[in-house]
Amino acid sequence: MKILYKGLTALMLLCLALPALSQSTGFNELVWQDEFEGEGVPDPTYWSYDLGTGQGGWGNNEVQTYTNQSSNVRRSGGKLVIEANKNNGAWTSTRIKTQGKYNFTYGRVEFRAKLPKGSGTWPALWMLGESITTKGWPASGEIDVMEHVGRDPGKVHGTLHTPSSYGNTVNTNSTIVSDYGDSFHVYAAEWTPDAIKFYVDNNLFYTYAPVNKDAATWPFNDPQFIIINLAMGGNWGSDPKFETNGQKNGIDPALTTARFEVDYVRVYQTFQELKLNGPTIVAPNSQNLGFKASQVTGATYTWEVPSGATIISGAGTSEVKVNWGETAGKVKVQMSLNGQVYSKEIQVNISQNPTGEAFIIEDFSSLPTAKLTSSGGTFNFSQADGALKVHYQVTDPTALPQIVYTLTEPLNMSGYPVLAATIKTKNESGSVVLRLDLKDTAGKTTATNNVFTLTPLIDDGEFFTYYFDYSSLFGSGNGQIDGTKVKQIRMLVDYGVLGSAGSDSLWIDHFQVFQSIPAVPRRPSHLSLTKTSASVTLTWQDNATNEESFKILRATSQAGPFTEIASVAANTKTYTDAVSPESGYLYRVTASNTNGTSEFSNTVTSTGSVLGIKDEFDSDKITAYPNPNTGQFNILLSEPLRIIQTHFFNSLGKEVTASISQPYPTVLQVKTSAAPGLYFCRLHTPDGIIIKRIQII
Known part of the structure; x- marks a missing residue:
């Protein structure tokens, strides 16, 4: 089946027709196959279509129009069915091909097929060089494993087209298959660097083996793809006795349909390695x-x-x-x-398959050292009160500073596409910029304009849960991943054009996945307090769009209990409590709707700042001595640090009076008349906050 003119000139063959023999045993490994199992369209993994009439009836004056409609092509009963149909005097049929999907060089290709009957039919099982788009035809080479024209019933042809034959039918031979339209037969070609042999039911009927092999006689050293089609009429298929108006449209007028069935296509090559x-x-x-x-x-x-x-x-x-x-x-x-x-x-x-409403990937109750890697900056990991503490230093944000968390087993997020990350930072350096990407087991990473950037960044020193729905990033397109095989979570830190050289700390409490973004409001943040002689006024940041009210809670100590004292309307961001600031109350705010109540905001007190529950305790950067002490002690710094602020708190988070000086670059001197008990000295530096436990006796 040619894409250009196919002549019938009887010229001397360049090869020798040999007597019928059995199949060669050299090709013993089945490397590709389509058994056409199932129903419906041909498998799009393997097959695409030529559509329309091409150029000049596909170069052969064929009369049919090729379609991909089920009336012309389908899988049915474990067979590929190509059916040519005549409607209102016009013929439609199908041509399928593996071009760009599968090709091979050398081997045995075989088709088990039953051919259509009827004068004017022209079925073909054949191959073209994948270089057809660059070299053109016939320079790309063509191997016609089987061609049959209905006006010559039962005569099956095997043919080669090369530049030396100028596209004419020169390199060819035929054999008789008397029941071609009633029974299935195996049509095959075996292709080696030396020869191409043609078989029907393992009986050899033609060998092409030119003595001089060059580009003109042997364009068969490059990959070829597979084609199956049923043409009607045309230069070779047309029956002259039915032709009209000098056209190659000679098809039996009594014929309205022709059916071509293929049971399978298989490709064999020589076994090399077990796969x-x-x-x-x-x-x-x-x-x-x-x-x-x-x-x-x-x-x-x-x-x-x-x-x-x-x-x-x-x-x-x-x-x-x-x-x-x-x-x-x-x-x-x-x-x-x-x-x-x-x-x-x-x-x-x-793989991990989440269950329930939510599934925890990692709670960082211990330091998962083996699961954490980093690059693009200096990252120090530690475990702090059930959270992962990350201290980083970045000098070049364009180097994509990042932390990679690798799951023990791949996670199937297809039904749980929402990733939740509970993270805390104070962002004192102003350099905390965060983004979370997912990577699958094939190494593909989510990377589109729709990414999980933690904005607005909540930097009030308490944990905040961020959510992102990755469902649109699960797929096979650019920037998409296989959501059933998520293997890594990548956190970009202080990166790209949004980043700036600096160092800071952040804490990760847990990673979790959800079926959908929870309908409970997100917590208020950045709660602050101003006071007069007779009241305190609270102000906060609203991070939800679905709250119905805010609840104000108050306690006498950080340990609680916190009791609701008021409720204010949605979108309200302030509340005044008519109490004396000297009462020492602690305050929190939550957002609420019919689905539930958010987590607590950060905590404030009318008598001073409150110690965060997961600050950097007992850093090895500082040493207190003597400790315990009677209220007078020194803090030794392991290196000269620029101290921006210093505070001294009791165990309830209330700031107490202390005299703190720094007479030497690496020593702080502290004096306090505080009563015996547990205290915390809190040092603010450009890199973060350092806290040291102090015991006064």
């Missing part, structure tokens, strides 16, 4: 998993699966089906061939 394919990540208790080894003629196979997994079919063959258990393990295959034994194995890991 094993199958899923490397599975859900616990997955059923009917397929594992496929190289399918080699004459080989025997032995399989092993881990404890808890069961082979349910295919034992002893090249392909097995397995019901998995609940643990990871290896699938192994051993293949014996001609006295040689080959082995292959793949590791199969278990």
Whole structure:
């Protein structure tokens, strides 16, 4: 089946037609196949379409229009059906091809097919060089495995087209298949660097093997793709006795439909190396998993699966089906061939499948050192009161400073596309800029204009939960990932054009996934307090759009209990409590709606700042001595630090009076008349806040 003129000139052949022989045994590994199982359109992974009438009836004056409609092409009953139909005097049919999807160089290609009957039909099973788009035809080479014209019933042709034949039908031979339209037969071509041989039912009927192989006689050293089509009429298919007006439209007028069926297409090559394919990540208790080894003629196979997994079919063959258990393990295959034994194995890991309304990925109750890596800056990790503390220093934000958290097992987020990150920072350097990306097991990273940037950044010194729905980033497009196989969470820190050289600290309490963004409001933040002689006024930042009210809570100590004293309307951001500031009350605010109540805001007190519950305790940068003491002690700094502010608090978070001086670059002197008890000395530096426990006796 040509894309240009196909002549019937009877010229001397450049090759020799040999007597019928059996199939060569050199090609023993099945490397590609389409069995056309299932129903509906041909598998788009393998096949695309030529549509319309091409140029000059596809270069052959063919009369049909090619479509991709189900009336012309479909899978049905385990067969590919291509059906040419005549409607209102016009013919439609189909041509499918693997161009750009599958091609090969050297091997055996075979088609099991039943051909259409009727004068004017022209079915073909053939191949074209993938270089057709660059070299053109016939320089790309063409291998016609099987062609048949209905006006010459049962005469099946095998043909080559090369530049030396100028596209004419010169390199060809034929054989008779008397029941071509009633029974399926196997049409095959075997292609080596030396020759191309044509078979019907493993009977050789033609060999092409030019003595001098060059670009003109042998354009067959490059990949070729597969084509299946049914043409009507045309330069070769037309029956002269039915032609009208000098056109190549000779089709039996009684013919209104013609059916071409293909049972399978298979490609074999010479076995080189044992291969094993199958899923490397599975859900616990997955059923009917397929594992496929190289399918080699004459080989025997032995399989092993881990404890808890069961082979349910295919034992002893090249392909097995397995019901998995609940643990990871290896699938192994051993293949014996001609006295040689080959082995292959793949590791199969278990994916995490979230359950419930929410699923915690990591709570950082301990330091997951093996799961954390960093680059682009200096990052120090530590565990602080059930959270991951990160201290960073970045000199070049364009180097994409980042922390990568690698999950123990891949996570299936397809039904839980919302990632929640609970993070705290004071952002005293002004350099805290954060973004979270996901990476799958194939190494693809979410990276589009729609990204999880933590804005507005809540930097009131308490934990805030940020949410992002990744569902639009699950897929196979640019910037999308496989949401069923999420392997890493990447946090960009102080990065890109938004970043600035600096250092600071942040804390990560946990990563969690949800089915959808929770409908509970997000907590208020940046709660602050001003006071008069007879009242205190609270002001906060509203971070929700769905609150229905704010609740004001008050306590006499940081340990609580916090009791609701008032409720104010949505979008209100201030409240005045008519109490004396000397009462020492502590305050918090929450947002509320019918779905629930948010987490607490940060805490403030009328008598001073309150110690954050997860500040940097007992840093190794400072040493207090003597400690315990009677109210007079020194703080030794491990290096000269610029102290911006110093504060002294009791265990309830109330600031107490202390005299603090820095007579030397590395020493602070502290004096206080505070009563015996536990205290905290809080030092503000450009890099963050350092807190030291002090025991006064």
